[in-house]
Amino acid sequence: MSAGLQETLAFAIVALAVGVLLLGFLRKTVAEPFSRWLLKRGQVKWAMRIYPKFHKKKPPSGSSCCD
Amino acid sequence: MAIETPRVALAGNPNCGKTALFNALTGGRQKVGNYPGVTVERKEGTLVMPSGRVLSILDLPGTYSLDASSPDELITRDVILGLQPTERQPEILVAVADATNLERNLGLVLELKALGKRVVLALNMMDLAEKRGIELDLQALARELGVPIVPTVAVRGQGIAELIRSVEESAKAAESAEAAAAPGAWKKPSVAEIRARFAEVDRILKLVIRKPPKPALWTERIDSVVLHPLWGSLLLVGILIVMFQAIFTWAAAPAELIEAGVAWLGDSVGRGMADGPLRSLIVDGAIAGVGSVLVFLPQILLLFLFILLLEDSGYMARAAFLMDRLMSRVGLHGRAFIPLLSSYACAVPGIMATRTISNRRDRLTTILIAPLTTCSARLPVYSLLIAAFIPNTALFGPIRLQGVVMFGLYLFGIVATLVMALVLRQSVFRGPKSPLLMELPSYKWPSVRNIVLGLLERAKLFLRRAGTVILLLSVVLWFLAAYPKPRAGDPVDAAHPAITYSYAGRIGRAIEPALRPLGFDWRISVALIPGFAAREVMVSALATVYSIEGDEEAATGALTDRLAKDWSLPVALSLLTWYVLACQCLSTLAVTRRETNSWRWPAVMLLYMTALAYVGSFATYRLALWLGLH
Numbered sequence: 211m212s213a214g215l216q217e218t219l220a221f222a223i224v225a226l227a228v229g230v231l232l233l234g235f236l237r238k239t240v241a242e243p244f245s246r247w248l249l250k251r252g253q254v255k256w257a258m259r260i261y262p263k264f265h266k267k268k269p270p271s272g273s274s275c276c277d
Numbered sequence: 278m279a280i281e282t283p284r285v286a287l288a289g290n291p292n293c294g295k296t297a298l299f300n301a302l303t304g305g306r307q308k309v310g311n312y313p314g315v316t317v318e319r320k321e322g323t324l325v326m327p328s329g330r331v332l333s334i335l336d337l338p339g340t341y342s343l344d345a346s347s348p349d350e351l352i353t354r355d356v357i358l359g360l361q362p363t364e365r366q367p368e369i370l371v372a373v374a375d376a377t378n379l380e381r382n383l384g385l386v387l388e389l390k391a392l393g394k395r396v397v398l399a400l401n402m403m404d405l406a407e408k409r410g411i412e413l414d415l416q417a418l419a420r421e422l423g424v425p426i427v428p429t430v431a432v433r434g435q436g437i438a439e440l441i442r443s444v445e446e447s448a449k450a451a452e453s454a455e456a457a458a459a460p461g462a463w464k465k466p467s468v469a470e471i472r473a474r475f476a477e478v479d480r481i482l483k484l485v486i487r488k489p490p491k492p493a494l495w496t497e498r499i500d501s502v503v504l505h506p507l508w509g510s511l512l513l514v515g516i517l518i519v520m521f522q523a524i525f526t527w528a529a530a531p532a533e534l535i536e537a538g539v540a541w542l543g544d545s546v547g548r549g550m551a552d553g554p555l556r557s558l559i560v561d562g563a564i565a566g567v568g569s570v571l572v573f574l575p576q577i578l579l580l581f582l583f584i585l586l587l588e589d590s591g592y593m594a595r596a597a598f599l600m601d602r603l604m605s606r607v608g609l610h611g612r613a614f615i616p617l618l619s620s621y622a623c624a625v626p627g628i629m630a631t632r633t634i635s636n637r638r639d640r641l642t643t644i645l646i647a648p649l650t651t652c653s654a655r656l657p658v659y660s661l662l663i664a665a666f667i668p669n670t671a672l673f674g675p676i677r678l679q680g681v682v683m684f685g686l687y688l689f690g691i692v693a694t695l696v697m698a699l700v701l702r703q704s705v706f707r708g709p710k711s712p713l714l715m716e717l718p719s720y721k722w723p724s725v726r727n728i729v730l731g732l733l734e735r736a737k738l739f740l741r742r743a744g745t746v747i748l749l750l751s752v753v754l755w756f757l758a759a760y761p762k763p764r765a766g767d768p769v770d771a772a773h774p775a776i777t778y779s780y781a782g783r784i785g786r787a788i789e790p791a792l793r794p795l796g797f798d799w800r801i802s803v804a805l806i807p808g809f810a811a812r813e814v815m816v817s818a819l820a821t822v823y824s825i826e827g828d829e830e831a832a833t834g835a836l837t838d839r840l841a842k843d844w845s846l847p848v849a850l851s852l853l854t855w856y857v858l859a860c861q862c863l864s865t866l867a868v869t870r871r872e873t874n875s876w877r878w879p880a881v882m883l884l885y886m887t888a889l890a891y892v893g894s895f896a897t898y899r900l901a902l903w904l905g906l907h
Contacts, residue, residue, distance in 0.1 A: 224753065227753050
């Protein structure tokens with residue numbers, strides 16, 4: 211593998227790592243608090259859209275109760 | 278109405294064996310998270326029944342009553358009543374009760390039954406009840422309560438098959454039922470109603486208990502030593518010394534094996550690739566960075582093995598009782614012990630556990646001092662520096678200096694925690710002290726299953742962290758340490774290695790003047806920055822920096838040798854002091870923000886801990902130089 215190709219691949223991996231770290235940071239600092247804020251105001255659907263992992267999925271159709 | 282996946286919730290008093298029952302029912306099929314909007318742990322698992330049917334099992338926080346006050350007790354009540362947003366109301370409740378203490382446990386069972394939901398009573402710890410000579414008329418109990426009863430010994434898996442059968446029958450009955458209890462069908466009981474409930478418990482117990490318990494002679498005999506002010510305290514110190522000794526001696530062989538594996542991997546990948554940036558990224562960045570942290574997995578698992586053994590045997594509550602004398606003297610609430618103890622694993626769950634403290638002053642004090650306790654993320658840093666600078670000489674018998682120094686660092690953390698608690702309680706949070714009321718569980722043999730599951734969970738968390746945050750930060754740090762390359766004409770020699778021209782070198786040199794009084798050079802200064810994301814990243818950052826600097830030893834995992842050659846003992850002691858006292862953790866600051874609902878307290882935490890660490894490290898460095906240590 212040439213040095214040029216190695217450098218391109220290394221930069222791509224670094225960019226990916228920076229992107230993943232940045233996304234994680236934004237999710238924690240922006241999406242999660244915003245989702246909580248929406249949840250407190252009863253906007254459950256929007257809260258789930260913005261930070262779905264944060265909330266339980268809707269129960270399957272035909273479920274017995276309470277949603 | 279058809280239910281696709283019936284939901285079963287386990288509810289019961291604290292310490293009734295609910296989580297052991299949850300583990301026995303679900304095995305490894307568990308998902309741990311948080312309830313939305315609050316930081317109460319949510320544990321859900323699945324149970325596949327013999328018929329092939331799948332049940333969802335929810336482990337609710339322990340509570341003595343539905344008339345709750347603390348956030349975790351409120352969650353239990355709201356989930357049961359269907360008032361918890363985004364959480365489906367359970368169709369079946371498994372009330373878990375401690376058979377050795379029905380007087381306290383039956384009150385909640387009566388409350389659950391009064392909701393009109395399907396209740397199955399798991400009468401747990403039947404083995405202990407038998408040992409204490411308690412004889413129960415289970416038929417009479419089932420008749421009086423009007424619910425099916427299954428005797429269980431959750432830690433040994435006894436009675437689990439019967440419990441599953443009983444739950445399946447209830448699930449079938451729930452399917453055909455018209456409706457579950459209406460959400461919110463509960464009102465706060467009056468004093469008269471509470472008295473009536475306890476009178477009902479007394480009436481049932483008179484019918485059910487054929488033989489009352491014999492006095493627990495062994496528990497009393499053991500407690501006369503374990504809870505003794507002098508012998509008990511000596512025993513506690515002895516246990517801690519053995520624990521830290523074992524962390525060093527027992528973990529040595531597996532740690533060397535992992536180190537050799539990392540070195541082999543680095544060599545193999547290095548030999549198989551042409552020299553260039555990608556090879557350097559993989560070998561010097563990813564493998565050297567992640568490998569340097571992975572080496573500490575055996576030590577972390579040993580630490581948790583001891584913690585789990587002490588918890589499961591019933592000793593931890595005694596340790597809390599012993600520590601309460603000391604804690605109350607510095608003005609800490611008795612309930613602060615559990616959050617502080619959790620902080621030895623990680624300050625994040627420790628701070629979350631302060632929700633059980635209802636007084637705001639007591640809670641804020643505990644939150645602000647929790648990060649001073651020695652979390653497991655500090656262990657890799659301590660181990661690295663101790664292995665590099667402290668000789669492993671025998672002191673007396675099997676006790677060696679390295680283990681004693683590790684114990685000393687933990688002790689330093691405890692002293693710092695208590696002193697800060699005293700300072701806060703005498704100044705910002707001045708007020709009356711609250712007494713500790715706690716229940717001492719019976720002694721029992723630890724469950725192998727619980728210990729194994731606990732260790733697996735801990736190993737999973739550590740490896741996930743190594744494979745995500747630490748790997749990503751190692752890659753980013755590699756880039757910062759490798760680029761930009763020296764320009765043509767820049768001198769590159771032993772005094773000016775290529776890394777000094779990189780971003781990391783420049784950042785390190787920019788910070789170095791501020792940290793130079795503590796003895797930290799630019800490499801340590803650079804490594805402290807990613808260490809904010811996770812403390813142990815500092816180790817991988819040092820490994821990456823030394824690796825890129827072209828040091829073969831660091832690249833093959835022997836970072837300790839390089840540090841021993843490059844740093845003096847005062848520098849190592851200063852860095853250890855920094856790590857004992859500094860708030861090097863973004864997650865701790867984030868969870869403090871969430872728990873206090875304000876940026877003020879995380880800011881106070883960061884400022885006071887950084888100031889404390891700076892002054893402490895400075896004093897340590899100067900004192901060590903003055904003493905002529907090398």
